[in-house]
Amino acid sequence: MAYGCAPALQPDPTSARNLVAEAYASGASRLAVDEYRMAAMSLRNAEQQIRTKDNDLAYESLRLARKYALDALQLAEKEKQLRLEQLRLQESIKQEVKPVVVKPKPEKILTPKPVAPPVPTKPKLVAEIAVKEGETLSDVATRPEVYGDPLLWPLVYKANRDQIKDPQQIFPGQVLMIPRDKSDQEKEVAREEARNSELFR
Numbered sequence: 443m444a445y446g447c448a449p450a451l452q453p454d455p456t457s458a459r460n461l462v463a464e465a466y467a468s469g470a471s472r473l474a475v476d477e478y479r480m481a482a483m484s485l486r487n488a489e490q491q492i493r494t495k496d497n498d499l500a501y502e503s504l505r506l507a508r509k510y511a512l513d514a515l516q517l518a519e520k521e522k523q524l525r526l527e528q529l530r531l532q533e534s535i536k537q538e539v540k541p542v543v544v545k546p547k548p549e550k551i552l553t554p555k556p557v558a559p560p561v562p563t564k565p566k567l568v569a570e571i572a573v574k575e576g577e578t579l580s581d582v583a584t585r586p587e588v589y590g591d592p593l594l595w596p597l598v599y600k601a602n603r604d605q606i607k608d609p610q611q612i613f614p615g616q617v618l619m620i621p622r623d624k625s626d627q628e629k630e631v632a633r634e635e636a637r638n639s640e641l642f643r
Contacts, residue, residue, distance in 0.1 A: 453492055453500040458485050461511035463615035465518065467575060474517035481510035482572060482617045489605055565590075573616045579609050580642035588620055593633040595642065597621055609641060 462481050465471075470478040488503035565586035573582060579595040582588055588598070599609045601621045606612060624632075636642075 451497075453488065453497055453504055455485065455488055455492065455500075455504055455507075458488065458504045458507040458511065459613070459615070461508050461515075463613055465511045465514040466572060466615035468515055468518045469522070470511075470514035470518040471572060473521040474514040477510050477514035477517055481507050481514055482615065484510060486617050493604060567622065568620060569622060570617055570619050573612050573614055573618065575614045577612065577614075578642055579606075579612060580636075582612075582618065591629075591633070592642070593636040594629060596632040596635045596639075597624055597629070 462478075462485050465474075465478055465481060484503045484507035488500045488507060491497075491500035491503055568587045571582065571585070571588060579598055580592040583595040583598055584590065584592040595609070598618055598620065599606055602618045605616065606618075612618070
């Protein structure tokens, strides 16, 4: 009787993906920037290595993603506690210091000078972006640093087909690539595709 070799087990990114998402939800992307960035990058590397069957590298990348995500969670919680303590200290100082009432001196009435309206600044465009809680692909495309246009969501979807199976299912903390080499004609085709789609209406 001949026995075949059992297929090698494929690494499962679920736990690492959940930890990265939990870190994002805790505010680690703002409070523990470096650790969160390393966790997201390691997770993205692992997903690529799983697709190319580099299982040994994928296991290591997933281990790093979980480690950095846990570090980011811990640092985010410490930063929250530190800020809370600072706020309490400031409040206690305010209560201890009695306000000094100073009578205002009469001031001359000056005619206000006209102020020029602020010049709007263009948002800095990004090449990749992390999905926020409750966002859809249309919401991602609407963000000013992405396209500022909800109808361009098909561009984001097609550039991330390797990790998005259903355009209506994206997850918090998921890092999406944003294509920047699209012509005006390609963007118009994407808008027409979005208008003809029943999604995100």
